[in-house]
Amino acid sequence: MTDWLTQPLHAQAKALAQGEISALELAEAHLAKIDARNGDLRAVVHLNDKLRAQAQAVDATPLEDRAPLAGLCFGVKDILDVAGQPTLCGSHAHPQGEHSDAATVAALRRAGMLALGKLATYEYALTGPAYDQPYRPARNPWNLAHITGGSSSGSAAAVSGGLMRVALGTDTGGSIRAPSAYCGIIGLKPTAGLVPDAGCFPLSPSLDVVGPMAATVADAALVLDALVPGHNASAEIGQEISGLTIGYARDWFAEDPAADPALIAAMDETAGLLSQLGARIELIDLPAYQPLEDAATVILQAEAYAIHRDGLAQRFNAYGVDARRNLLTGAVLTPEDVEVARAVGRGFADLVDQRLAHCAALLAPTTLGPAPAFSDFANRPVWTAMRTMPFNLSGHPSISVPCGFTPRDLPLGAQFIGKKKGERTLCRIAHALEQASLYTARRA
Amino acid sequence: MTLESFTKLLRDAGIEPPAADLAAAYAAACRLAEQAAKLKEAQQ
Numbered sequence: 001m002t003d004w005l006t007q008p009l010h011a012q013a014k015a016l017a018q019g020e021i022s023a024l025e026l027a028e029a030h031l032a033k034i035d036a037r038n039g040d041l042r043a044v045v046h047l048n049d050k051l052r053a054q055a056q057a058v059d060a061t062p063l064e065d066r067a068p069l070a071g072l073c074f075g076v077k078d079i080l081d082v083a084g085q086p087t088l089c090g091s092h093a094h095p096q097g098e099h100s101d102a103a104t105v106a107a108l109r110r111a112g113m114l115a116l117g118k119l120a121t122y123e124y125a126l127t128g129p130a131y132d133q134p135y136r137p138a139r140n141p142w143n144l145a146h147i148t149g150g151s152s153s154g155s156a157a158a159v160s161g162g163l164m165r166v167a168l169g170t171d172t173g174g175s176i177r178a179p180s181a182y183c184g185i186i187g188l189k190p191t192a193g194l195v196p197d198a199g200c201f202p203l204s205p206s207l208d209v210v211g212p213m214a215a216t217v218a219d220a221a222l223v224l225d226a227l228v229p230g231h232n233a234s235a236e237i238g239q240e241i242s243g244l245t246i247g248y249a250r251d252w253f254a255e256d257p258a259a260d261p262a263l264i265a266a267m268d269e270t271a272g273l274l275s276q277l278g279a280r281i282e283l284i285d286l287p288a289y290q291p292l293e294d295a296a297t298v299i300l301q302a303e304a305y306a307i308h309r310d311g312l313a314q315r316f317n318a319y320g321v322d323a324r325r326n327l328l329t330g331a332v333l334t335p336e337d338v339e340v341a342r343a344v345g346r347g348f349a350d351l352v353d354q355r356l357a358h359c360a361a362l363l364a365p366t367t368l369g370p371a372p373a374f375s376d377f378a379n380r381p382v383w384t385a386m387r388t389m390p391f392n393l394s395g396h397p398s399i400s401v402p403c404g405f406t407p408r409d410l411p412l413g414a415q416f417i418g419k420k421k422g423e424r425t426l427c428r429i430a431h432a433l434e435q436a437s438l439y440t441a442r443r444a
Numbered sequence: 445m446t447l448e449s450f451t452k453l454l455r456d457a458g459i460e461p462p463a464a465d466l467a468a469a470y471a472a473a474c475r476l477a478e479q480a481a482k483l484k485e486a487q488q
Contacts, residue, residue, distance in 0.1 A: 291486060294479040301476055313458035321465070328461065328469035329476045331453050332445055337480035340487050 023058035023071030043157035046118040067112030075167035081199040093318035102199025111226035120154030123323040141444030149179035156183040174388025177400035181413025182371035192395030204303040217431040236428035242278025247359035258385035260369035266404030295344035296389040305330025349394035370410035402439035
């Protein structure tokens, strides 16, 4: 008997179209997997109680009248609205009310996909793990004692744990890519502004991006194509990468004391593998990392404070302790501080554009090590070193791909950064690496 | 920025955190303000 959840979305779509499986059977397969594993993973926080009926409606529709992805299933991070399901944003402070589908959820529904339910998030996509949220933190399928990373924590755990092939996440400073790296899946942060964000509760509107987290590059590209019809991110998947130049930003992380030796080795191995596939690897330099992260942080904290100022005034104690303390910090920032930070971002974006003028993509790590253990957070805040925020600042698309494992069998991730609206080439390169390394074939 | 001026900034926005939250947020806010100041200095 086929385990349909191990099959790529395009194979599931084909099986549905050929009557090899019904939409109801596929939905039941997801529900069975969620029932079996979600107790451990704590990824799904609300199930769509109309799923079976929606699947039956697909089955009742003649094949020729069905939308292209009819019957395929996806999960939704709990800061994106889904009609008929609550949006908690992982917070006791979030006002409840009626809402329609977020633009991204509506786009996937138009393509025929079925929303399985809501997936855990760090509180307001801000900080975690925390134990004073409406639900307990999601756990890493590779080792339940480790965090998933965040803030798209449930999306990463759900896909990595095999509960679903794809989930929507959001990325303001790495919240799609970092948990994807920690959980050994694909995380695609699209170009800023490419994917509509209506119905997504904002963290920092200038940096927020909605995108897919998926079991494979092809699954992620298929969903991006449904989110942005005509963008055709899948178009080059399967093409060789021979002759493409990839700029390897090795100096940007290898000397950082926070870089895990296993990560450095995995990155070098990745560059070597790309070279074997015919790509030309060119070492490139990027500006000092810390000021870029600082600039993104200034924008994020200033915008997040502006969004939550009234909420903090009205219901301070309903926010989780870490979230409310974090949000208050933005009060000290001035419009001039934010303008300086934006200028840093514009300068970095210009420089990345220059590098990409002769490179098809840039290569850098997603995080500098594996997922920390929950116990690491017991008595102190933990700073998880990564290389994601600068590309929220610059707006370039980026895709995180599994690139190896630590000796303790925790996943590591590399990210490719591409030209704006260059997701097609990014997916081509990421898919080639995925096929050659087979790290995404390993499942937790 | 002093703790008093940080407290006033929040109070002016209608936010009156308990002392423990205020102290923790103040320490983090000072670090953030320092990061912003460094960026400004580097841009000049």
